[in-house]
Amino acid sequence: MNVHINTERLLSRIDQLGRIGALPGGGCKRLALSAEDAEGRALVTGWFRTLGLEIHTDVIGNTWAIRRGRKHLPPLVLGSHIDTVATGGLYDGVLGVLGGLEVIESVIDAGIDTEYPLAVAFFTNEEGARFAPDMMGSGVSQGGLELGEMLGKVGIDGKSVGDALDAIGARGSEPVGALTPSAYLELHIEQGPVLESECLEIGVVTGVQGISWTEFTISGRSSHAGTTPMALRRDAGAVAAAIATEARAIARDFGPPQVATVGRMSFTPDLVNVVPEQAVLTVDLRHTDEATLKAAEKRLFETAEELASAEGCTLARQTLARFEPVAFDTDLVDQIVSGAVRLGLSHRKMPSGAGHDAQMFAPNCPSAMIFVPSQGGISHNIHEFTAPEDLANGVRLLAEVALERACVVQPEGQTA
Amino acid sequence: MNVHINTERLLSRIDQLGRIGALPGGGCKRLALSAEDAEGRALVTGWFRTLGLEIHTDVIGNTWAIRRGRKHLPPLVLGSHIDTVATGGLYDGVLGVLGGLEVIESVIDAGIDTEYPLAVAFFTNEEGARFAPDMMGSGVSQGGLELGEMLGKVGIDGKSVGDALDAIGARGSEPVGALTPSAYLELHIEQGPVLESECLEIGVVTGVQGISWTEFTISGRSSHAGTTPMALRRDAGAVAAAIATEARAIARDFGPPQVATVGRMSFTPDLVNVVPEQAVLTVDLRHTDEATLKAAEKRLFETAEELASAEGCTLARQTLARFEPVAFDTDLVDQIVSGAVRLGLSHRKMPSGAGHDAQMFAPNCPSAMIFVPSQGGISHNIHEFTAPEDLANGVRLLAEVALERACVVQPEGQTA
Known part of the structure; x- marks a missing residue:
């Protein structure tokens, strides 16, 4: 499925988003629902809009953008988050969102149609650095956390989630449960040293510890x-x-x-x-x-x-x-492995040691994650780094699996 | 040797000294060379003076008071300190000084003469709570620490020992080495739980760890x-x-x-x-x-x-x-044991786990210590407590050993 991932475009977007809340020594600080988060949301949503995607925001600020499929089916969602910890890096969360966007733009560029809609999403307050608990937006969306309770949660600055949503105009109209993926895929940096130490390009994530x-x-x-x-x-x-x-x-x-x-x-x-x-x-x-x-x-x-x-x-x-531990969908995990084999990417199956939005989707739809190496295993740190070729590998694999999963509509006169 | 220890007088003096620097919940704070220490020095020196003792103060503020003996010999010194830590009790150090004073007053009361002079002494900055190192005064007096260096030591409040001495008028004229005891005896609370846990009245201290x-x-x-x-x-x-x-x-x-x-x-x-x-x-x-x-x-x-x-x-x-560990004089230790036996006091030999002025005298003259129980093993704490009968037992034993060591002059017509 020949889509061409535009690495320059991906890197440029990571760089642009990373300038919002940039810290003096590198890295950035975009705490959930802060002014910086608002600016980041506007930038990313602007990119969604430019591609002509159908944009939705729900009552806790989760935002997803859909490219219609040939059939009226639930979308295949590629998502993660764009909030950061107080001394965050440029890749944690951001890669999953901008990688998902890159997949959709590449698919559009290639003129490919899919049976299932493709969606890219970012979820509110994944980090939990301003408001506890973490994975709040995805948790509310998928029913693991209760909306009213979460809106009342008070952050480290004394402001509630509800007030913070309104302060930056991030509260949307879609109700809880509006996002019902056919499957959920999240590309993320490993945030640990395993892939680097084993000289591997891809981690196929089997679940969350x-x-x-x-x-x-x-x-x-x-x-x-x-x-x-x-x-x-x-x-x-x-x-x-x-x-x-x-x-x-x-x-x-x-x-x-x-x-x-x-x-x-x-x-x-x-x-x-x-x-x-x-x-x-x-x-x-x-x-x-x-x-x-x-x-x-x-x-x-x-x-x-x-x-x-x-x-x-x-x-x-x-x-x-x-x-409790979360086990990802074994079929989807196997599809990621097969995709990595087809693309010639060295890989291993591994659990995630950290929590991710994907685990909130796992009870409701087939879900899984793709990891790319973190240099030195460092994350939640301004020195967080993943090499451009590793970022590109991850997005190529994300596209490979997404297109298989979303069922590419073959151009007339061709067969699969 | 029938001297009568006046327990009421001893307790009254401990109480009066404890009111200087008294803390709200009990205990007291008389940091070395502070205004409270100055007041304590004046109170104790006043008692020395009332007894007609010959008072000496050296260049680092150590003060000793001598009751002449029949012979011109170096004195038997009963000493300790009256400075405290910031949250100190009423007994640590104070017992050795006021116990020594009580021995001398009781000897005077009994009309007993001794061959050796008897002296009671307090040494500057034993605790080390304001100026490091601890045991400073006794260390300088006995050559273990160098005067000039110690005078230059700066305390937790930024003031030097020399300046603090002058500020309270505690710098005397006696040179380093002026105090040359024939022997040194120090009565002290145990500051640990051993005597209490073994239901013993006296610890005969064999050395310092x-x-x-x-x-x-x-x-x-x-x-x-x-x-x-x-x-x-x-x-x-x-x-x-x-x-x-x-x-x-x-x-x-x-x-x-x-x-x-x-x-x-x-x-x-x-x-x-x-x-x-x-x-x-x-x-x-x-x-x-x-x-x-x-x-x-x-x-x-x-x-x-x-x-x-x-x-x-x-x-x-x-x-x-x-x-390094300090070993006390074995003959003097044996004399303490014999004295305890004569007085019918239950006892054991034990090392001191804490540092004391006595260890600074040990290289220069026969030195040893007597411990009395600390309730709950508690010390350096406002709840430090030793029962009156235990205090009195310690002073009785101190008198017993001091009189034996100082050689009582038998009244005419009597033999030993």
């Missing part, structure tokens, strides 16, 4: 580091360190794709010669299989209790976040 | 907690937790009196879902034997290097403090 975030607060007794024998201590810090070491051991014993991260740790009173009376740490566990993730949680929680109890400390545990 | 403070800074690479496989991580936090756990293991494997404390711990960037790129922790190791302390350091440092290296992290190590 389940996430379990737990905060442990250990309470012991502060005492003098010199005068208190070990046997008489109730050292909250020692328990925290042992729990962190146990989290590591769980990841080692369970093996990949189990990951475990202790990202936060603090001691009170935090003095060299005082046994800590309190320690707080967080453990982030992720796995693609819910039963395994539960087993990891069980071992962590039980061991933490034992460690605290053995030291004469008390343990409080708070769940900060918990998402 | 050696102290080794090390700060480790581990540098790794920050990465995404979801997208970075364990094998590709350089997790500074995991290394820090493993070093903390190793410190615990060293204390366990070496056994008492080895202690190990990780009092400070911090991660950067300290976010739930980001692998820490940097972690800083401190390890406080203490032991009464220098060779063992060195062995503990060696194991800690080598293991820390191995742990960092295995994770692909770099390790920087900084020594924050290092003091």
Whole structure:
């Protein structure tokens, strides 16, 4: 299916969008529903309009643009987001939206018609950097999150989602559920080091890891580091360190794709010669299989209790976040693999370690994702970078799968 | 040797001194050479004067008061300090000074003469809470610290020791080395839980633990907690937790009196879902034997290097403090034990886990210490408390040993 991806056009658009909210050292800041986000929405919607696409915006600001198909069918949606974290890069989310746009423009350029409509979409507040939770727009659109509750969510600046939508005029008229894709495809940077370290061009994403975030607060007794024998201590810090070491051991014993991260740790009173009376740490566990993730949680929680109890400390545990794993559509995943083979792109199947809009579509329609390499595995960082040829590979594969999925209408006199 | 310790008088003086710099919830704050310290010095020196003692103050503000002996011999010194930490209690240091004063007053009351002069002393800036290092006055007096260097030390408020001495008029005329005790005895609260937990009245202190403070800074690479496989991580936090756990293991494997404390711990960037790129922790190791302390350091440092290296992290190590252990005079220690036996006081020999002025005298004259229980092992805290009977027991034993050591002159017509 000979569509020609115009890499220059793609790069130029990424660059233009990246100038909105540009940060001094590189990267950019376009928090959801901010003035910069509004400017970004206007730029991208302008491109949609120029192509003559049919533009829709729903009640939480999700925007999609449809190129009609030959048949009146639900569209194949190519989407992602254009909001960023406070110190974001140029590619996270943006690639999926501008890559989807590039696919549609290339299809138009090539004069190709499809049975299914093709749509490109961006969803409100995927990052969750201004308003929690993340993946808010796609979640509301697909019924995973409740509209009224989300409109009332208050951001880091004290403003609600509803007020922020109105402030930038991003609240549309399409109701929740208006977007009903026949399938959903999202091209994204990996945001991790796997593809680069294995010298691969494409990640075929089989699903999204389940996430379990737990905060442990250990309470012991502060005492003098010199005068208190070990046997008489109730050292909250020692328990925290042992729990962190146990989290590591769980990841080692369970093996990949189990990951475990202790990202936060603090001691009170935090003095060299005082046994800590309190320690707080967080453990982030992720796995693609819910039963395994539960087993990891069980071992962590039980061991933490034992460690605290053995030291004469008390343990409080708070769940900060918990998402079950999402499995993407196996047929669509296989189609991506086949497409990569046809295009001669080196690839592997892999789970996504981060959350994405695609997981909100997975319960409702066949959904899957394509990853391209992130240099150094770096993301949510102004130094986020993906090489132009990798960006182009991703968009070529997106086009390949999209056209197969949307059923190209063969020109008269030709056969498939 | 029938001297009568006046417990009411002792308690009253502790109370009066504790009102100077009193804190709202209890305890007090008399930082070294502060206005409160000046007021405390004046109160205590006034008591010295009332007893007709011969008062001396040296160039760094150490003050001692001598009751002449029958012979022109160096004095037996009963000393400690009256400065406190910012949230100090009523007993730390104060007991040794006011207990020494009570011994001398009781001896005077009893009309007893001694061959050796008896002296009571307080030393400048034992706590080190305003000016580092601690034990400054006793250190300068006994040659362990250099006067000029110490006078130039700048405190937490930007003022030098020399300026602070002059500001409160505490700089005296006696030169360094003017105080040359025949022996040095210090009564002090334990500041730890051992005596209370073993239901003992007296700790006979055999020496001061050696102290080794090390700060480790581990540098790794920050990465995404979801997208970075364990094998590709350089997790500074995991290394820090493993070093903390190793410190615990060293204390366990070496056994008492080895202690190990990780009092400070911090991660950067300290976010739930980001692998820490940097972690800083401190390890406080203490032991009464220098060779063992060195062995503990060696194991800690080598293991820390191995742990960092295995994770692909770099390790920087900084020594924050290092003091060799001090052994007190065995004859004097035995005299304290004998005195406790005569008085029917339950007791045990034990090392001091904290630093004290006595260790500065140990190289120059027979020195030792007597501990009394600290309720809950709590010290450097406004809730520091020692029961009146325990205070009195300590002073009775101090008098017992002091009179034996200073050689009571038997009244005519009596024999020993």
